[in-house]
Amino acid sequence: MGKTVTIVRNVMEANERRAAKLKEYFDQEKILCLNLMSSPGAGKTSLLERTLADLKGEFKMAVIEGDLQTDNDARRVAATGAQAVQVNTEGGCHLDGSMIEDAVAELDMQGLDILFIENVGNLVCPAEFNLGEDHKVSILSVAEGDDKPEKYPLMFHLSSVMLLNKTDLLPYVDFSLESASAHARKLNKDIEIFPVAARKGDGLDAWYDWLRKTRAAKK
Amino acid sequence: MHELSLIESMLSIIREEREKHCMKRILRVRVVNGALSGAVSDALSFGWECLTQEGDLQGVALDIVDAPLKVVCGSCGKPFTPEDAHYMPCPACGEILGHEIESGRELYIDEIEADIDDAESAAAAAPHTGD
Numbered sequence: 001m002g003k004t005v006t007i008v009r010n011v012m013e014a015n016e017r018r019a020a021k022l023k024e025y026f027d028q029e030k031i032l033c034l035n036l037m038s039s040p041g042a043g044k045t046s047l048l049e050r051t052l053a054d055l056k057g058e059f060k061m062a063v064i065e066g067d068l069q070t071d072n073d074a075r076r077v078a079a080t081g082a083q084a085v086q087v088n089t090e091g092g093c094h095l096d097g098s099m100i101e102d103a104v105a106e107l108d109m110q111g112l113d114i115l116f117i118e119n120v121g122n123l124v125c126p127a128e129f130n131l132g133e134d135h136k137v138s139i140l141s142v143a144e145g146d147d148k149p150e151k152y153p154l155m156f157h158l159s160s161v162m163l164l165n166k167t168d169l170l171p172y173v174d175f176s177l178e179s180a181s182a183h184a185r186k187l188n189k190d191i192e193i194f195p196v197a198a199r200k201g202d203g204l205d206a207w208y209d210w211l212r213k214t215r216a217a218k219k
Numbered sequence: 220m221h222e223l224s225l226i227e228s229m230l231s232i233i234r235e236e237r238e239k240h241c242m243k244r245i246l247r248v249r250v251v252n253g254a255l256s257g258a259v260s261d262a263l264s265f266g267w268e269c270l271t272q273e274g275d276l277q278g279v280a281l282d283i284v285d286a287p288l289k290v291v292c293g294s295c296g297k298p299f300t301p302e303d304a305h306y307m308p309c310p311a312c313g314e315i316l317g318h319e320i321e322s323g324r325e326l327y328i329d330e331i332e333a334d335i336d337d338a339e340s341a342a343a344a345a346p347h348t349g350d
Binding site for chain 1: 221224225228229231232236240242244245246247250255256257258293304305307315316317318320324325326327328329330331332333334335
């Protein structure tokens with residue numbers, strides 16, 4: 001029979017420490033950092049392409065692209081003229097603080113207004129790992145079904161914003177904006193919800209206004 | 220889905236604590252896993268089994284205590300423990316929206332049971348006498 005020693009240490013503490021350091025750095029440099037999360041194919045990259053192109057004249061923006069493999073997304077984003085750095089997780093299901101530290105070292109952070117982190121497409125794991133961001137933003141496309149906030153509560157609970165993307169497909173799919181919004185508000189009554197069709201440009205003004213307001217608050 | 224990397228983090232915390240408390244042999248580790256931590260207890264057990272098959276922590280038992288989700292009603296403020304994380308009507312007022320999570324997100328190492336080298340541990344704890 002051994003002795004019992006009380007420990008009480010958070011298993012995520014190493015990542016939490018890194019995230020806190022990153023947050024401190026982003027605060028000091030007055031960079032708004034947003035962590036974009038969704039399932040694969042919900043439209044994170046299309047939303048970014050559009051946002052980067054439309055707000056090019058207003059903000060200096062950069063993107064950290066997380067994917068299991070390939071640099072396709074970084075190339076798409078870089079085509080808008082924004083700085084982009086690709087992080088390949090080599091099969092890993094999420095980005096963590098150390099990957100963001102490495103990516104930040106590769107970027108020119110001077111005078112940056114907004115840093116977008118496009119997380120690995122996955123509704124589960126990315127929510128567990130803080131990256132020093134100011135806000136988590138989740139994107140749900142209408143083709144995925146309106147029960148997703150109910151099935152994956154943590155991601156929507158932690159997000160400041162939920163974009164409901166591909167609203168141009170609403171006539172063809174069984175998706176209720178009201179029901180998706182109600183599910184998301186169950187655990188997060190303050191979540192901002194913006195229905196958009198990123199490729200067509202519909203509804204993006206509300207998202208841009210949120211970005212402007214949130215960016216201004218960071219100064 | 221990332222339970223293996225969580226186990227790796229646990230193992231490095233356990234090794235640090237082993238040093239700190241002069242543990243000769245670790246017998247058992249107790250972990251508390253909240254209902255909304257995102258980590259699945261069965262997957263943690265499996266990951267633990269895989270990563271402690273050999274090496275310095277071979278054969279150490281892992282106890283996982285599942286901690287329930289506790290919330291505070293977003294409308295009337297009553298604290299309660301919902302049966303289901305997806306549908307949480309307040310038992311007092313029936314509100315289903317806007318509850319604050321009080322606990323259930325946690326994942327931490329609670330305690331370690333081990334044989335401890337008492338002489339070494341006492342020496343480590345004793346104040347330096349200084350010459």
